[in-house]
Amino acid sequence: xxxxxxxxxxxxxxxxxxxxxxxxxxxxxxxxxxxxxxxxxxxxxxxxxxxxxxxxxxxxxxxxxxxxxxxxxxxxxxxxxxxxxxxxxxxxxxxxxxxxxxxxxxxxxxxxxxxxxxxxxxxxxxxxxxxxxxxxxxxxxxxxxxxxxxxxxxxxxxxxxxxxxxxxxxxxxxxxxxxxxxxxxxxxxxxxxxxxxxxxxxxxxxxxxxxxxxxxxxxxxxxxxxxxxxxxxxxxxxxxxxxxxxxxxxxxxxxxxxxxxxxxxxxxxxxxxxxxxxxxxxxxxxxxxxxxxxxxxxxxxxxxxxxxxxxxxxxxxxxxxxxxxxxxxxxxxxxxxxxxxxxxxxxxxxxxxxxxxxxxxxxxxxxxxxxxxxxxxxxxxxxxxxxxxxxxxxxxxxxxxxxxxxxxxxxxxxxxxxxxxxxxxxxxxxxxxxxxxxxxxxxxxxxxxxxxxxxxxxxxxxxxxxxxxxxxxxxxxxxxxxxxxxx
Amino acid sequence: xxxxxxxxxxxxxxxxxxxxxxxxxxxxxxxxxxxxxxxxxxxxxxxxxxxxxxxxxxxxxxxxxxxxxxxxxxxxxxxxxxxxxxxxxxxxxxxxxxxxxxxxxxxxxxxxxxxxxxxxxxxxxxxxxxxxxxxxxxxxxxxxxxxxxxxxxxxxxxxxxxxxxxxxxxxxxxxxxxxxxxxxxxxxxxxxxxxxxxxxxxxxxxxxxxxxxxxxxxxxxxxxxxxxxxxxxxxxxxxxxxxxxxxxxxxxxxxxxxxxxxxxxxxxxxxxxxxxxxxxxxxxxxxxxxxxxxxxxxxxxxxxxxxxxxxxxxxxxxxxxxxxxxxxxxxxxxxxxxxxxxxxxxxxxxxxxxxxxxxxxxxxxxxxxxxxxxxxxxxxxxxxxxxxxxxxxxxxxxxxxxxxxxxxxxxxxxxxxxxxxxxxxxxxxxxxxxxxxxxxxxxxxxxxxxxxxxxxxxxxxxxxxxxxxxxxxxxxxxxxxxx
Numbered sequence: 001x002x003x004x005x006x007x008x009x010x011x012x013x014x015x016x017x018x019x020x021x022x023x024x025x026x027x028x029x030x031x032x033x034x035x036x037x038x039x040x041x042x043x044x045x046x047x048x049x050x051x052x053x054x055x056x057x058x059x060x061x062x063x064x065x066x067x068x069x070x071x072x073x074x075x076x077x078x079x080x081x082x083x084x085x086x087x088x089x090x091x092x093x094x095x096x097x098x099x100x101x102x103x104x105x106x107x108x109x110x111x112x113x114x115x116x117x118x119x120x121x122x123x124x125x126x127x128x129x130x131x132x133x134x135x136x137x138x139x140x141x142x143x144x145x146x147x148x149x150x151x152x153x154x155x156x157x158x159x160x161x162x163x164x165x166x167x168x169x170x171x172x173x174x175x176x177x178x179x180x181x182x183x184x185x186x187x188x189x190x191x192x193x194x195x196x197x198x199x200x201x202x203x204x205x206x207x208x209x210x211x212x213x214x215x216x217x218x219x220x221x222x223x224x225x226x227x228x229x230x231x232x233x234x235x236x237x238x239x240x241x242x243x244x245x246x247x248x249x250x251x252x253x254x255x256x257x258x259x260x261x262x263x264x265x266x267x268x269x270x271x272x273x274x275x276x277x278x279x280x281x282x283x284x285x286x287x288x289x290x291x292x293x294x295x296x297x298x299x300x301x302x303x304x305x306x307x308x309x310x311x312x313x314x315x316x317x318x319x320x321x322x323x324x325x326x327x328x329x330x331x332x333x334x335x336x337x338x339x340x341x342x343x344x345x346x347x348x349x350x351x352x353x354x355x356x357x358x359x360x361x362x363x364x365x366x367x368x369x370x371x372x373x374x375x376x377x378x379x380x381x382x383x384x385x386x387x388x389x390x391x392x393x394x395x396x397x398x399x400x401x402x403x404x405x406x407x408x409x410x411x412x413x414x415x416x417x418x419x420x421x422x423x424x425x426x427x428x429x430x431x432x433x434x435x436x437x438x439x440x441x442x443x444x445x446x447x448x449x450x451x452x453x454x455x456x457x458x459x460x461x462x463x464x465x466x467x468x469x470x471x472x473x474x475x476x477x478x479x480x481x482x483x484x485x486x487x
Numbered sequence: 488x489x490x491x492x493x494x495x496x497x498x499x500x501x502x503x504x505x506x507x508x509x510x511x512x513x514x515x516x517x518x519x520x521x522x523x524x525x526x527x528x529x530x531x532x533x534x535x536x537x538x539x540x541x542x543x544x545x546x547x548x549x550x551x552x553x554x555x556x557x558x559x560x561x562x563x564x565x566x567x568x569x570x571x572x573x574x575x576x577x578x579x580x581x582x583x584x585x586x587x588x589x590x591x592x593x594x595x596x597x598x599x600x601x602x603x604x605x606x607x608x609x610x611x612x613x614x615x616x617x618x619x620x621x622x623x624x625x626x627x628x629x630x631x632x633x634x635x636x637x638x639x640x641x642x643x644x645x646x647x648x649x650x651x652x653x654x655x656x657x658x659x660x661x662x663x664x665x666x667x668x669x670x671x672x673x674x675x676x677x678x679x680x681x682x683x684x685x686x687x688x689x690x691x692x693x694x695x696x697x698x699x700x701x702x703x704x705x706x707x708x709x710x711x712x713x714x715x716x717x718x719x720x721x722x723x724x725x726x727x728x729x730x731x732x733x734x735x736x737x738x739x740x741x742x743x744x745x746x747x748x749x750x751x752x753x754x755x756x757x758x759x760x761x762x763x764x765x766x767x768x769x770x771x772x773x774x775x776x777x778x779x780x781x782x783x784x785x786x787x788x789x790x791x792x793x794x795x796x797x798x799x800x801x802x803x804x805x806x807x808x809x810x811x812x813x814x815x816x817x818x819x820x821x822x823x824x825x826x827x828x829x830x831x832x833x834x835x836x837x838x839x840x841x842x843x844x845x846x847x848x849x850x851x852x853x854x855x856x857x858x859x860x861x862x863x864x865x866x867x868x869x870x871x872x873x874x875x876x877x878x879x880x881x882x883x884x885x886x887x888x889x890x891x892x893x894x895x896x897x898x899x900x901x902x903x904x905x906x907x908x909x910x911x912x913x914x915x916x917x918x919x920x921x922x923x924x925x926x927x928x929x930x931x932x933x934x935x936x937x938x939x940x941x942x943x944x945x946x947x948x949x950x951x952x953x954x955x956x957x958x959x960x961x962x963x964x965x966x967x968x969x970x
Contacts, residue, residue: 231543
């Protein structure tokens with residue numbers, strides 16, 4: 001099974017002639033999207049114009065030349081409807097592009113369209129979308145995870161070479177795991193947030209999904225680096241990938257809490273098998289404890305909802321998006337616009353967030369949550385005194401049936417119990433495929449999560465790439481995949 | 488109740504002020520849009536200040552510089568760290584649904600202003616925040632919003648409740664405005680809305696318990712601050728004297744009707760849900776940085792007045808007049824670089840030049856609008872001082888300077904106003920004036936020097952502005968006393 005050694009990855013997609021393959025790629029998206037619901041819009045004309053402009057530029061100046069990609073619906077793309085899958089932003093065309101989109105375009109990658117998501121990032125199934133659900137290419141009756149639902153499904157189905165997502169509490173990693181692809185949430189601030197429609201500003205990260213980790217490394221090199229338009233972006237130059245390494249000598253910590261209550265035993269077993277594989281490759285694996293893990297989810301929902309309630313205050317119908325006139329007064333118009341324009345989960349988060357910030361409750365909820373957040377970060381700091389990376393499952397469950405959790409918000413919130421800790425601590429974290437589990441008539445992917453110390457994005461990716469050189473799990477393709485396309 | 492009776496006998500008035508002041512930065516607080524008054528609506532607007540999805544604030548270092556100048560000019564304590572918070576409320580002129588302001592870690596605390604009577608008005612704090620846009624509701628069925636002002640940097644200076652009369656409030660505001668103008672922090676131009684005031688006022692009987700505080704918002708002139716306070720104090724006193732109780736509330740001042748009206752009561756007070764803005768990392772204020780800012784603060788009005796009196800010999804009256812605005816003081820100093828006569832210069836500036844501003848025919852209302860330069864005035868003052876031109880002649884030249892771009896010296900020659908040094912000519916004018924005025928000459932001879940005035944006038948008239956009154960007086964005395 002293993003393909004050890006450290007030869008550099010040859011990204012064959014980079015050698016394709018973009019003009020020739022663009023039409024095929026667009027045709028495949030059009031063919032598959034009816035079944036997947038991965039794309040909110042297919043931007044064929046724009047893609048052609050961009051590819052033509054890119055062809056005018058020296059190829060050597062475009063490190064991502066020839067790669068196709070998709071833009072999550074919460075990343076502003078100038079002139080394109082960027083509605084974060086919310087009715088309140090229906091028809092909103094961004095007047096500017098996000099830094100991540102700008103940089104991807106400047107690097108020669110060609111965007112095919114905008115991907116579906118949970119409204120503003122609120123959800124773990126893709127079902128909280130004003131545009132309808134996205135389906136999992138491994139089993140169309142199941143959710144691809146979320147909130148970067150369309151991004152993960154599009155990459156899994158082979159419709160794009162990579163996808164831009166966003167990860168606030170697991171929104172790149174969890175759908176990547178459930179769709180059997182790789183998904184990376186960088187250190188907070190690594191990829192500037194300028195143009196990322198805010199959910200929770202202190203947690204939001206632009207993330208990257210692709211099948212191969214080495215492709216993520218390449219894309220990250222193009223997207224990372226300080227941007228003066230984002231005061232929270234890391235004051236560092238673009239990240240250069242580390243030289244390929246093996247897993248030999250890598251000190252892997254396995255947080256006991258990441259295998260505890262709520263984790264499907266089949267998922268736990270699959271990740272343990274992967275860890276055993278890492279040991280055979282020479283990694284030093286040991287268990288350790290992250291004692292505050294169980295507080296991560298409540299802490300996350302307080303902090304993230306507080307920030308969300310504030311960030312969503314601008315959707316008042318005054319300047320852009322959909323307006324509902326209501327009783328004709330200003331307050332009436334704002335109330336009607338927000339009541340009708342924001343979906344149920346968005347309204348729930350706004351209500352929760354407004355509550356924890358309100359006078360009399362602020363100290364007990366918001367300030368308390370900030371203390372817990374620091375305690376969680378300290379758990380990680382202590383752990384990284386003795387290990388290089390932490391590994392555990394990404395999602396506690398396999399991909400679940402569409403509709404299975406929509407009536408139970410707490411069950412939905414449990415989906416990111418293993419991803420929120422790294423988000424709260426601002427750490428780089430990667431999900432890579434590590435096996436399939438048979439359920440009913442479907443094979444469903446399992447993802448393993450690699451968490452690194454603050455700023456050690458390159459290390460985390462180098463580990464993931466080493467894992468992929470040592471394993472074949474990421475090569476497993478879902479039943480619905482572009483390689484099986486008639487066109 | 489007339490203003491003269493405030494505070495009314497037996498009552499004590501407690502006033503605190505919150506003054507919002509737009510900073511004179513070139514760009515807005517969190518984006519690159521111009522901070523300029525008077526542009527067509529919504530032409531100084533971008534993704535950031537119009538609250539587009541995904542846009543992030545970028546902090547403007549110039550606003551920090553000016554805010555720190557204000558802090559240091561007012562002797563406030565600057566902390567090692569300051570941060571921004573979000574203040575939430577919904578209104579059509581507030582693009583993000585929150586205002587970026589400062590809550591519990593403001594730019595500075597303490598400091599204050601000494602009033603002329605010796606009272607020190609303490610400042611609680613000064614914080615930085617962004618202005619909202621402007622909503623216009625009186626143009627037909629729909630309301631209009633202009634976002635040019637949205638995101639303009641403000642400082643809010645909050646006093647302790649140290650003021651005890653509308654007059655003191657006025658004095659504090661004048662002093663605050665002077666300091667902020669001199670420090671280059673703000674234009675403090677109320678007509679452009681760059682200075683706005685909220686007041687808190689309560690009344691209590693002498694020796695009695697503390698009164699209930701009422702806030703009056705959005706006063707846009709010093710006169711309105713005084714008028715609103717006078718009316719609110721009278722209202723509260725009358726209310727309590729009639730056995731009523733003051734409600735804690737926010738009121739608005741109707742400048743036309745000259746009354747205050749309830750805007751909202753305590754029950755429907757906003758919960759602003761302040762929390763630290765996660766888009767803006769806290770700002771570290773290094774000592775060295777703060778000291779560098781201090782070194783860049785221009786000399787403040789009190790220091791200038793002291794210097795004018797001590798080093799230049801100006802009277803307190805003249806020194807105060809010259810320093811009534813930064814523009815006036817700077818103009819004076821520019822002229823001074825070309826003159827050795829500070830007292831005369833101040834005198835001319837405060838009297839002759841100031842007189843022009845109240846003459847409609849002059850066509851000028853401010854120093855900025857003068858067509859001549861400070862050194863021109865210095866030259867004119869020098870001509871008058873050296874006796875080259877009489878004061879009356881100099882006044883004529885000053886008015887000519889408004890119309891023609893010539894140096895005072897040239898205008899003097901052209902207008903034939905050069906004072907005559909010709910003693911024989913002067914004597915001829917004096918003799919002519921004495922003809923038929925023997926009675927007056929006799930009075931002078933009898934020791935009544937005052938009578939001389941009735942002779943000097945006719946001489947000056949005969950000389951057509953070329954005779955120096957002092958020389959005329961001497962010549963007349965000599966002619967009258969010499970038999």
